[in-house]
Amino acid sequence: METLYAYVGCYTTPQRNGQGNGINVYRVDRRSGAFSHVQCLEGLENPSFLAVDSAGRHLYSVHGDRSEATAFTIDVRTGRLHLLNRQPTGGFNPIHLAFDRTGRALVVSNYGSDSIAVLPILKNGALGPYPTLTAVTGALGPHRIEQKNIRPHHNPLDREGRHFFLPCKGGDSIISYRVNRKKGVLVEAARVAARPGAGPRHIAFHPRRPLAYVVNELDSTITTYRKDGAKLVPLQLVPSTPPDFTGYSTGAEIAVDRAGRNVYVSNRGHNSIGVFAVDVATGALAPKQWVPTHGTVPRFFTLDPDGRFLYVANQGSHTIFAYRIGVDGKLSLTSVKVKVGSPACIVFNKGGPS
Template sequence: MKNLFAYVGSYTTPGRNGRGNGINVYRIDRSTGAFNHVQHLGGLENPSFLAIDRSGRFLYSVHGDRSEATAFGIDQRTGHLSVINRQPTGGYNPVHLALDATGSFLAVVNYGSDSLAVLPVQMDGGLAPYSTLTTVTGTLGPHRVQQRNMAPHHIPLDRQGRFFYVPCKGSDCVVAYRLDEKRRVLVEAARVTARPGAAPRHIDFHPRKALAYVLNELDSTITSYRQDRRSGKLTPLQTVPSTPSEFTGYSTGAEIWLDRAGRHVYVSNRGHDSIGVFAIDPAKGTLMPKQWVPTKGGTPRFFAFDPAQKFLYVANQDGHSIVTYQVGRDGRLSPRPVRVRVGSPACIVFSR
């Protein structure tokens, strides 16, 4: 069976209280979920979010609090990374990236300067310069500290490969963009407004139905949307808390994923330090809380399923650890003894 590798990005700089050391590569035991370290690639500042192309030959990283993206080649036998090249993203603090449906373009969102860049992907996997930036504009939300700019936070491609969606933490909206391949620029197609002060952060999509789910950072809620797959428009269906009703402390939402069966939504809560599991109503698309499990470490900024969705791995940014849960047939999570010590983990992606 082909080796399975995990790539872990981290925060490295004092401004992020970073104790990471770059990107670490692990070989994964498919039966136990165990991590075995195979490479450390240093000399990288805040490689905070990663993406792998469909072929599994190339990995891409943005660098938090910086202004660049890096392309890496992957040795598919050993999992080792080698730097191909680096390109400016045209803005400050790029926080997320995603390839288009053809793998020909890499879209990057600049959180600190409210812009989107499209970088062509070359034949060798390297990145070419962007041609034109897309400026993200809108009305700012009411939070005087967290909503001082548009703060676009995420830019995943939907399941049909037609629209990139950008939740804007600073403007309480989610904007859909289509890619103009000739001009190499993203063009707004639709937008939806969230509750004032909600601060939409991350979005994921149902694998079969025209549904999308957004985790709102500041008010710790999840909003369900109906998606018009032709226009990109989102229509809200429901908003529910991402933390238990009895929790009265401070918490912010971080990450959201759906399982591939389309039965559950999973979210991470920083402060409550938990993963929440929500069942999807098969008829309505709305959510019902099912379980919360502790992340056994502070600030679960990110989590991911392994490709078989047998395990769920949580990256505790301030807990400096990756903890493991087994995913049951009913969607519930059970703790596993697998735990990896790693400084300030921010993202985990798996080889294909």
């Protein structure tokens, strides 16, 4: 069985109440889900979102409240990281990054300054300078604090490898883009409006069907969309928190399991992971379970590559908990608990044989 490594990004600065210390590397027991610490790469400010290339030899990071992206080499035998280079992203507070279909470019969203950049990946894995920026424009939503600018929050590539989809929290919209490879920039292909004040944050695609699911941060809802190429057509809107919850909460992360049978979402405030069943005929969601995250501000969660465990990063209480995923998609808490400062992102990578 191949060795599995986990890379955990975090917040480090006082402005984010950060108590992290860089990127932490762990070896993962694929049977129990336990983490064993391998390395802490210090000297990094807010490495808040990470991505590993398809070859498993390079890791990339954006840095919250800063203006750069960083490339690292991965030692496939040990999982350890080594700094390769840094490049400006052309804007403030880069918040997400994703590879294009070829794996030779990295798309980055600048949340604070409403732009997206395409950074070329060089043959040695280093990042090259972006040729130009694409401005993200549109009308703003009604929230006076959280919708002061467009605030692009996520830019994953769809499973067909043709379009990047950009939920814009401040603009109550989701915009799709295609890459103009000659110019090295993104060009808008389509957009769909969300409910005013919803604050679309992250999007997840169904693995087999033309469906997409968006967690709306500000009103704690999930929208189901039918996907037609670059276009999204809304089908359903459901709350991400239980009907008897009356407190304040915001949606954060969303994911679909490998079989396309369940959608998972994290709620900050309710401090839970919601599990929703996917209707096989329509793609619509029905609530199945809410489990407590046993910590505050569950900004991020992810499923391991084997689909056995779901890991929750509690940014506010500096912990990661592992949940076992049942055959019905429901979650059960394990004994796995990792203490790490202000975790914001977890990505996995397979190394050599164990």
